[in-house]
Amino acid sequence: MANVIKVHSVDQEYWYIRTQRCKCGGELEVWNQALLSSQDLQFDVLDTRCKHCGHETSYKFDITNFAPRAITQQSMEKIAMGIPAEKVWSFIEIPMEKAVKFIFDLAQAQDKLALDYLEGAIKHAREKFKIILD
Ligand SMILES: [Zn+2]
Numbered sequence: 001m002a003n004v005i006k007v008h009s010v011d012q013e014y015w016y017i018r019t020q021r022c023k024c025g026g027e028l029e030v031w032n033q034a035l036l037s038s039q040d041l042q043f044d045v046l047d048t049r050c051k052h053c054g055h056e057t058s059y060k061f062d063i064t065n066f067a068p069r070a071i072t073q074q075s076m077e078k079i080a081m082g083i084p085a086e087k088v089w090s091f092i093e094i095p096m097e098k099a100v101k102f103i104f105d106l107a108q109a110q111d112k113l114a115l116d117y118l119e120g121a122i123k124h125a126r127e128k129f130k131i132i133l134d
Pocket residue numbers: 022023024025026050051052053054055
């Protein structure tokens with residue numbers, strides 16, 4: 001199992017998987033999903049398979065940031081099937097999902113100024129906290 005990857009939404013987990021490639025260069029597909037918890041931490045493990053060579057890799061995500069106490073295997077399976085997380089967990093506010101939705105709303109409204117402002121804010125934050133880009 002690879003390192004634990006800290007994420008802020010289920011969508012970010014699947015986005016991360018989409019950015020990864022097998023050693024052979026093939027794209028990955030998720031074939032299994034499971035929740036784990038230890039002490040106060042909650043994890044989501046996604047097992048992937050290379051679409052090209054079939055090599056399997058597991059990714060372990062730290063979902064403590066957004067996982068509600070009542071998170072269930074059933075709710076995660078619904079999300080894995082493509083039901084939007086906000087519909088499964090309508091009673092929970094997940095900041096990352098709110099932020100992404102807000103950005104999409106701005107784009108849909110053709111609010112270029114607001115998107116430029118947000119791009120600048122992200123750039124400024126990266127510089128301020130010296131986050132290394134790889
Ligand atoms: Zn492969």
